[in-house]
Amino acid sequence: MEKIGLQTIKFSNPVTILETASIVGPKEADGPIAKYFDQCLDDEFWGEKTWEKAESKIIKETVNMAITKSKIPAQDIDFCFAGDLLNQCISSSFGLRELNIPFFGIFGACSTFVEGLCLGSVFIDGNGANNVICAASSHFCSAEKQFRFPLELGNQRPPTAQWTVTGSRMCIPY
Template identity: 55%
Template sequence: MIKNMVGKQTLCFRNQPEILGTGSVVGVKEGKGPLGECFDVVLEEDIYGEKTWEKAETKMLKEAILLSIKKAGKTKEQINAILSGDLLNQLMSASFSARDLQIPFLGLYGACSTMTESMIVGAVLVDGGYADHVVAAASSHYCTAERQFRMPLEHGNQRPPSAHWTVTGSGSVVIGKTDHPYICCTYGTIGKIVDPGITDTNQMGAAMAPAALDTVITHFSDTGRPLDYYDMILTGDLGHIGKDILLDMMKKQGMDLEKVYNDCGVLIYDREQDTHSGGSGCGCSAVTFSGYIFDKLIKGQLKKILLISTGALMTTTSSQQGNSIPGIAHAIAVEIC
């Protein structure tokens, strides 16, 4: 008998695991974007004083984790586990930052959905009494992602209008429990992979939108919550195109969420920043939540939010072999208790 699950895919956190603090470190372009002032650290240079982009991303993630621990009023020794991931092969940034921090580590890969994946697992550990405090984090870096998935940085080409721009950013949250719960994780909906058959890696928003729709529908049907329950519903990185597609698909399902729905990839950059369809990468929803949304929750400007990080689970090999892009989306409800 499963006690802490409602409906088909939604976990119910009955013991009020709380978000105690967050940390966000972003690159130069993200700092110049509309959310620039919300982030804890904005880099002066994306290389962050390191010799390689991978080392820079590792340092960013480590910095974000340490900041979140500090802002939660905890010490490194009080953290029972780090749950984190990034976009690189074998989770390079996550593993190497955990190596330096010497905190027990579980590496998670959900492509750009990693932030909610790590938050859900973190909430489970705290809710189930397996940990007092855990760190849930995710990271991406434009320069490490480009060289792994696409072309060398200095290679000259023209990107199509549907292309995304990988966010340079690391976001981290500390999940724990106190006697006076304030900002709590209440439900987590684990997404199914939905593959709509898109093979063009420059069409990520379209590839992930059906997975996001599936998770949204499942979340509301599992929890039985009314459609107007949340102040804000936020997808991870569908971008301008994916956002429009999702809104249209939701309307066709009879769900009018236009007033409360937005996308982190749309929020993080201005149209003038020439990112085409908007931001992507694990860091996109990670820093938007850690920097922008969490602050609004603390100030009480938002009370109930649903964060749905979206991921495109293709690899360079799968794309070259002509496979379509499997999309996934995990949702976590964060509310003022």
């Protein structure tokens, strides 16, 4: 690979995406692209006691779903690049620790997924890896809890207020 200009890398072996998976929350399931998600949840808890645990479960199940779809066993995946919004990327690191895949926790907020793709591709093109996982996770309730106001607070949001996504997405480039 070589660097072109200020912020472009050109790969000698094109990296491709093998498989993807996504799980989203109820609000996303009501949206216009609902049919493209692999699984839509009914509520934000998914049987867990806290939102952080729910977010961990979402990313764990997403990764397992993609690994199953790709038919590559988890032992053959070389690295995992994942991140979320919380302190210490705690939901991704706790959710994916049982995978036993070397884990790079990354933080890029909304750009985490593409950041993972860039880094994973560099690893693959540089012959550091054959298969990697790139994942990103987000949960409206846990993000509101950490960054904004408690959900039960009776404040009014303006019409342009943004709503953090509840969902997780991952893909396996090779």
